Amino acid sequence: MACSPNVIDPQVTPPPPCPVWPAELDFGEVEVGTSAARDLPSHVISSPSVAPVDPPFFFSLDGVRSTVRVTFTATDALLHLAELRGAPGASCPEQTVTLRALGSGTLSAGQRLVDFGAIGRGETRTRTVKVFNTRRTAVAVALSTVDDVPWLVFSPISFLLPPGGEQDVTFVATTGNETGQQTVGVRMTTARDAVQVLVTMKPQLPRLSISKSPDESEWLPFFGVSDVVSRTFQITNVGLAELDVKSVDVFPEGPQLASRPQGLLAPGASAPVTIFFDTNTPVGSHIWNVRFITDDPTQPDAGTRYQFDSRAFAPCDPGLVFERTVSRPTPAIGGVLIDLDVTNSTNGDCLIDDIHFDPPTASVISGKQLIIPANNTRPIRINANGAERSLLFFRPMRPGSNYERVVIDTR
Numbered sequence: 001m002a003c004s005p006n007v008i009d010p011q012v013t014p015p016p017p018c019p020v021w022p023a024e025l026d027f028g029e030v031e032v033g034t035s036a037a038r039d040l041p042s043h044v045i046s047s048p049s050v051a052p053v054d055p056p057f058f059f060s061l062d063g064v065r066s067t068v069r070v071t072f073t074a075t076d077a078l079l080h081l082a083e084l085r086g087a088p089g090a091s092c093p094e095q096t097v098t099l100r101a102l103g104s105g106t107l108s109a110g111q112r113l114v115d116f117g118a119i120g121r122g123e124t125r126t127r128t129v130k131v132f133n134t135r136r137t138a139v140a141v142a143l144s145t146v147d148d149v150p151w152l153v154f155s156p157i158s159f160l161l162p163p164g165g166e167q168d169v170t171f172v173a174t175t176g177n178e179t180g181q182q183t184v185g186v187r188m189t190t191a192r193d194a195v196q197v198l199v200t201m202k203p204q205l206p207r208l209s210i211s212k213s214p215d216e217s218e219w220l221p222f223f224g225v226s227d228v229v230s231r232t233f234q235i236t237n238v239g240l241a242e243l244d245v246k247s248v249d250v251f252p253e254g255p256q257l258a259s260r261p262q263g264l265l266a267p268g269a270s271a272p273v274t275i276f277f278d279t280n281t282p283v284g285s286h287i288w289n290v291r292f293i294t295d296d297p298t299q300p301d302a303g304t305r306y307q308f309d310s311r312a313f314a315p316c317d318p319g320l321v322f323e324r325t326v327s328r329p330t331p332a333i334g335g336v337l338i339d340l341d342v343t344n345s346t347n348g349d350c351l352i353d354d355i356h357f358d359p360p361t362a363s364v365i366s367g368k369q370l371i372i373p374a375n376n377t378r379p380i381r382i383n384a385n386g387a388e389r390s391l392l393f394f395r396p397m398r399p400g401s402n403y404e405r406v407v408i409d410t411r
Helices: none
Strands: 024-030 035-041 057-062 067-073 079-087 095-103 107-109 113-120 124-133 139-145 152-155 158-161 166-174 182-189 194-204 208-210 217-222 228-237 243-251 263-265 270-278 284-294 301-312 321-330 335-344 350-357 370-372 376-383 389-396 404-409
Touching (some): 208 284, 217 350, 243 270, 335 404
Antiparallel strands (some): 035 067, 079 095, 107 124, 152 166, 182 194, 243 284, 350 370
16 A cells, blocks of 8 residues: 655644733822823734723824823823723734723812902902812912012911812902002912912002192291281192092191182092291291092092291392393203392391292292392292293292292393
8 A cells, every 4th residue: 555645734823812901900190280101912913903992091002012002191180980992912802991090189279360459559458269179188388479579468378288178368468659550470389289379459549639749848937927928739630530529627727728629629620729827927847737538539538738947037128139140051951041149138038939930931940939148149040941931920028018020031
């Protein structure tokens, strides 16, 4: 019997065993705003088949590492569950993996903008903001600003928030000399995150503007007989609403209000206030206060003051001599400087009062008053301000005297 040849079957390489995926893939706790990744094994020779998963879970195929990479991005402090279904290889059965991940929570503020609005000078306002910790661990919180801000105080400046806890932070704004919109960022920081709250306010300036400076000191002549020195200044409503001037008073007693503006003052409107001071006031220093009570919510009680030094003067000579002695261009101050010399030929010091231009086409830069010693000459310094002709008014102080004037010609 003939022998048949032996037939050798070709060697077949069996496929690699199918990887076994775990029943659950737990990402643990993930910091909010960050991502974590986990890998599942797969076959390199045949692409795995994986069904899409719901966000915030995602997957990608990594042929180099022979893995299915699953990522979780934390956006909140909630527990997230999902299922990943697929086969690790072409000939592998489908498997299901439960995906589990937990966000870590964060620090948050109930509001990110605190607007105090318009605040009157010296007024104080308070606002409260709640701060929340949505983590499952306690956090230490510290508050700070980049620069020191004198108008804002906040408290507490540091505190410990328990897991899931909340804290009230108080902001107190007090206006001082600030002008214009004020904004500052208050940072609330922990070891892992930071929250910024913007705090803003706008100082509301008083509506009552007083043209009289309270720092001027003047001479009040003492003649031994009763006469008056008058002073007039303007009050102006610089606000956008009507201003109700309820009362005007001068204290302590002595001066008399010759004009007493009361009632409604329209926006932008002005009113004169004239006061008479008695020349028979005892020799010495005196301060009188002028007080206004209005309906201004920012500064309802406002005022100015007059400070006089009462002194005995001889009545001024009716024949005072005025002579313009100096005239020179001064481009730096935009006019022509003029020295108007005044000669007093009496044997006593003379006081010239309330020196001013009307209309104010030129200005007096040597002061409102001038003392001329006996038998002497002193200048009134004038800036012509480009005017060719101006009227200088003044009152030589003697009982019953009236205002006089001098024509100033700069040509």
